[in-house]
Structure formats: C-alpha cells, structure tokens
Amino acid sequence: MSVPDVKKYLRSEAMPTLFCTGCGHGILLHCLLIAIDELKKDYDNMVFVSGIGCAAWIPSPHMAADTLHTTHGRPIAYATGVKAYRPDLDVVVVSGDGDIVSIGGNHLIHAARRNTDITVIMANNKVYGMTGGQQASTTPHGCITLTTPQGNPERDFDTCRLVLGADAGFVARETVAAPRNLIKVIKAALTHEGFAFVETVSTCVTHFGKMNGMPSPEAMIANLKEKSVRGTGTDLLTKPLEDGRFYTGIFTSGAG
Numbered sequence: 724m725s726v727p728d729v730k731k732y733l734r735s736e737a738m739p740t741l742f743c744t745g746c747g748h749g750i751l752l753h754c755l756l757i758a759i760d761e762l763k764k765d766y767d768n769m770v771f772v773s774g775i776g777c778a779a780w781i782p783s784p785h786m787a788a789d790t791l792h793t794t795h796g797r798p799i800a801y802a803t804g805v806k807a808y809r810p811d812l813d814v815v816v817v818s819g820d821g822d823i824v825s826i827g828g829n830h831l832i833h834a835a836r837r838n839t840d841i842t843v844i845m846a847n848n849k850v851y852g853m854t855g856g857q858q859a860s861t862t863p864h865g866c867i868t869l870t871t872p873q874g875n876p877e878r879d880f881d882t883c884r885l886v887l888g889a890d891a892g893f894v895a896r897e898t899v900a901a902p903r904n905l906i907k908v909i910k911a912a913l914t915h916e917g918f919a920f921v922e923t924v925s926t927c928v929t930h931f932g933k934m935n936g937m938p939s940p941e942a943m944i945a946n947l948k949e950k951s952v953r954g955t956g957t958d959l960l961t962k963p964l965e966d967g968r969f970y971t972g973i974f975t976s977g978a979g
C-alpha cells in the first residue's frame with residue numbers, strides 16, 4: 724500500500740510535531756492530510772479551525788493552510804462564522820474533547836441541530852491533556868485522572884450519541900489504532916454535505932494512559948484495538964457495550 728507524501732501540506736518549520744512521543748494527535752494529523760490528498764481537495768479553499776489544547780495544535784502550527792487557532796470551547800462558533808460569511812469554503816474544525824464537548828458542548832449540539840455545513844473532527848483523548856490531565860466529560864467512569872485519583876465517579880458522554888440526538892446527518896467514530904479506516908471515515912465526512920461529526924479516539928499517553936494501565940504508546944494502541952468493535956447503524960449507540968468496549972464505524976451518513 725503506497726502512502727502519499729504529505730510534506731507539502733505541512734509547515735516544515737513546525738516539524739517535528741509538538742506532541743509527546745506516541746501521541747495519537749500526530750496520527751490524526753497524518754490521516755487527515757492523507758484524506759485531503761486522496762480526495763484531491765483544493766487545500767487553498769479549506770479553513771481549519773481549532774480551540775485551545777494539545778489537539779488544537781493539530782492544524783496550527785503544523786498545517787500550511789489557512790488556520791484559525793481560537794479560544795477554548797469556541798472553535799465551532801468561529802467555524803460557523805467563517806461558513807456564514809464564505810459558504811464557498813470547506814470549513815473543518817479539528818480540536819479536543821474538552822474544546823468540542825465539554826466547554827464547547829453547547830456550540831456542538833446547535834451546529835448539529837442547524838445542520839451547519841462544517842466538518843467537526845474531535846480528538847478524544849479522554850482528558851484535558853494540555854493542562855495536566857484533569858477529568859473531562861469524556862473521562863470514562865472509574866478512570867484515574869489528576870483530579871479523580873480514586874477513580875472518576877461520574878459517567879462520560881457518548882458524544883456520537885449526543886450529536887445524533889441533535890439530528891446530525893453524519894456521525895462516525897474511529898480510533899488512531901486503525902489509520903486506514905480513520906482515513907476512510909474522514910474522507911466520507913469531508914464529502915458529506917451538511918454537518919459531519921467524527922470522533923477520533925486516541926487516549927492521552929502522558930496523562931491518561933500511564934494512570935490507567937497503558938504506560939506506553941504501544942499499550943495504548945493495543946488497548947484501542949482490543950476495545951473497539953466495528954459496526955454501522957444508529958441503533959448501536961443505544962446499546963452501550965460493557966468492559967470499556969465501544970463501537971467504531973460510520974453510524975449514519977444520511978441527510979441532517
């Protein structure tokens with residue numbers, strides 16, 4: 724299998740990436756660029772919007788494109804403004820779970836409800852990575868974080884289910900342990916007309932993995948492979964799995 728050379732999409736002065744060794748955000752960046760290349764997208768017609776956090780660094784500073792590095796929790800609001808003013812542009816939000824569904828959850832559900840024609844790629848590393856690994860609304864029940872040393876007493880959001888409940892037309896989840904599938908999902912999202920949501924599961928190696936039995940990037944990848952269960956159809960999301968397992972795939976790609 725040949726892999727496209729994506730260096731032309733990157734700012735060489737920003738490489739190597741700012742991420743910790745083995746962080747899945749780098750894999751997501753690579754997969755996004757391959758998807759753009761394989762679709763032969765006009766890079767000059769695309770705008771990438773992020774908030775604040777490690778994941779928010781995926782577009783900026785790494786991508787040699789028009790990028791908006793905005794405020795924590797608000798990338799979807801900025802992206803909505805860009806799309807409203809310039810509907811001809813392809814607007815893609817790439818940011819963290821904290822940005823998109825914790826502090827930014829309100830913008831997420833309303834963009835889904837309105838069927839705003841943007842693609843939202845949420846890098847779900849299960850914590851607020853940049854600030855030291857605090858518990859987020861995506862931290863699974865029982866997991867140890869900086870702020871839940873006895874284990875998280877709360878349950879986490881299933882963000883795919885949340886946006887589906889707000890009538891999102893395209894909803895998918897994939898992990899960084901399945902890059903070829905992740906590329907396919909991103910390609911499908913980028914070609915979907917209307918609101919498209921992709922959750923990319925990629926646990927934070929530094930702040931989540933080490934506290935929850937995944938001390939290395941290899942252990943994180945092995946865990947994601949073990950826990951992800953492939954499937955399609957929206958009814959999957961109403962049947963949560965046990966033992967930390969979760970569904971991956973395109974759950975819906977109909978009209979929003």
Ligand SMILES: Cc1ncc(C[n+]2csc(CCOP(=O)(O)OP(=O)(O)O)c2C)c(N)n1
Nearest residue numbers: 775776777778795819820821822851852853
């Ligand atoms: C309004 C506001 N609240 C809090 C912060 C502090 N802050 C910066 S990054 C961040 C966490 C980012 O988490 P996430 O979006 O999940 O990205 P990650 O670093 O995990 O990839 C927080 C809480 C901030 N910059 N602005």
Ligand code: SF4
Nearest residue numbers: 743746777852927928
């Ligand atoms: S702190 Fe976590 S999310 Fe941030 S770069 Fe390191 S491994 Fe990635």
Ligand SMILES: [Mg+2]
Nearest residue numbers: 819820850852
């Ligand atoms: Mg996060």
